Amino acid sequence: MIRPSDHQTIRLKVSKSVRKISATILNKLLGRWLYDKLINWWYNSNILNKIRKKVNFLKIKSRYKFRFYNKELESLKLHLGCGRHYLEGYVNIDAVKSQSTDLIYDVSEKLPYPDNSVEIITCSHLLEHLPVCLMANIEQEYGEKYASVIKILKEWQRVLIPTGKLIIELPDFDGMVEEYVKADISRQEELICYIYGGYRFNNIYDIHRWGPNKYRLTYILEKAGFRNIEFKESQGHHKEFCPCLRVECIK
């Protein structure tokens, strides 16, 4: 008998093969340069993203995911701000559609999942994109500056099961500044993208809004009510390009 999770795997395999075949044909027909341009336009066009949001794939997909997960009592895992990075076994969520997006959704809003329903939330190089107000109580150490990120983390905590895990990878602002002052000009130009964000494609989600370091992260995670906060060796592909932090904590 084919279980719902098998359906999901088959669906993914078929859509991956279709994508692969059409990519090869287009690649051959158009040449790499034109193909890359077309793909960039398709996934990053603001007009197309607005249409996609209007059609509301979110409702269709979340209903579909809920049906599977609730029926089979499988654990639900969320990969927030996935970009083009697909994690098998996770619901891959991003505000901007790419070939890896299961759900188009702004994760700074209320998540479309019930309380205590998610086993793991993971995000890589997302948290520095979330809104803050750096001028709030500027005279204080941290004060109200990070109130909005704390509010978002509390929302993520709501959907996590008791003892659910949050894993965060992100650039280490202090590490980058240290490296920047010693680097040559070309490395400095590279690092500046990792400090401020890419600012690509006129995309408001491609901007870094604050500078994460161990102290700020510990502060916001504690304020959001997470516990067992542990800093670990970074595991993501970004560590090849800039100093990174990895933190794991429990609801």
Ligand SMILES: C[S@@+](CC[C@H](N)C(=O)[O-])C[C@H]1O[C@@H](n2cnc3c(N)ncnc32)[C@H](O)[C@@H]1O
């Ligand atoms: C630097 S990319 C990281 C992509 C991927 N996680 C990785 O490690 O390669 C940041 C991603 O976060 C997404 N993002 C930023 N703010 C977001 C938000 N509020 N809601 C959902 N996604 C967001 C961006 O669209 C982008 O894909």
